[in-house]
Amino acid sequence: MEIGGIEPFTLTDFPGKVAAVIFLRGCNFSCPFCHNSSLISKTSGHLSSTSESSDIPGVKGDNQSGLESGSIEQCLEFLQGRRGRLQGVVISGGEPTIHGDLSDLLQEIKEMDFAVKLDTNGSQPDHLLKLIEKGLLDFIAMDIKAPWHKYDQLSGVKTDISRIKRSMQIITESGLPHLFRTTMVPDLLDQEDIQEITLLIPEGSPYKVQPYRDPS
Ligand code: SF4
Numbered sequence: 001m002e003i004g005g006i007e008p009f010t011l012t013d014f015p016g017k018v019a020a021v022i023f024l025r026g027c028n029f030s031c032p033f034c035h036n037s038s039l040i041s042k043t044s045g046h047l048s049s050t051s052e053s054s055d056i057p058g059v060k061g062d063n064q065s066g067l068e069s070g071s072i073e074q075c076l077e078f079l080q081g082r083r084g085r086l087q088g089v090v091i092s093g094g095e096p097t098i099h100g101d102l103s104d105l106l107q108e109i110k111e112m113d114f115a116v117k118l119d120t121n122g123s124q125p126d127h128l129l130k131l132i133e134k135g136l137l138d139f140i141a142m143d144i145k146a147p148w149h150k151y152d153q154l155s156g157v158k159t160d161i162s163r164i165k166r167s168m169q170i171i172t173e174s175g176l177p178h179l180f181r182t183t184m185v186p187d188l189l190d191q192e193d194i195q196e197i198t199l200l201i202p203e204g205s206p207y208k209v210q211p212y213r214d215p216s
Contacts, residue, residue: 003023007020014090015139018087020090021090022090026040026095027040028095028121029095029159035213036094086114087115088117088138091119095124098123106131117137117139120167121143123163132170137174138176139178140171142180143181143182144207146197181209186212
């Protein structure tokens with residue numbers, strides 16, 4: 001597992017918490033609208049950001065440069081230095097749940113008393129359930145890419161919809177704060193699709209349609 005970048009400070013990515021965002025490399029989807037496409041590969045690329053500067057060794061953060069990749073140790077060192085100043089850590093990507101050793105990282109973060117939010121595409125329900133059962137998550141945000149009949153087109157891969165459905169069920173049954181969300185991608189989704197997705201969202205679960213932002 002490699003760190004693709006760190007957003008040192010955010011007020012908007014973890015509801016109610018001042019947080020940092022850790023971007024893990026590697027994703028099993030290939031969404032044509034991906035903002036973090038440089039992180040899809042497990043081994044190369046870095047992430048652009050407009051965040052405040054970072055003091056993590058090997059991780060830059062200023063308005064001109066991207067946040068470069070660093071090791072897990074550097075990431076933990078960075079978080080150690082932010083104890084008492086940040087309340088939460090968002091684990092994003094890429095798709096964090098493709099990494100079998102994710103729970104080790106989350107355990108270390110929890111031991112530093114940070115709340116953890118997971119951003120996921122919902123493709124790994126078994127792993128998701130294990131993380132929940134271990135008490136490693138405090139908030140889950142799951143992407144619902146499209147209505148079922150368009151899923152492969154929006155995820156960029158042949159998608160097992162039963163796994164997406166199971167993740168939705170696991171999340172709603174977990175009792176954890178959560179959010180289902182869809183990026184409104186121009187030319188690929190329309191209002192009819194959004195209405196269709198809305199009907200898929202379990203009753204009582206928050207759902208948000210977020211505007212597409214052109215990565216350029
Ligand atoms: S699931 Fe997320 S990180 Fe992966 S390709 Fe899609 S948008 Fe990019």
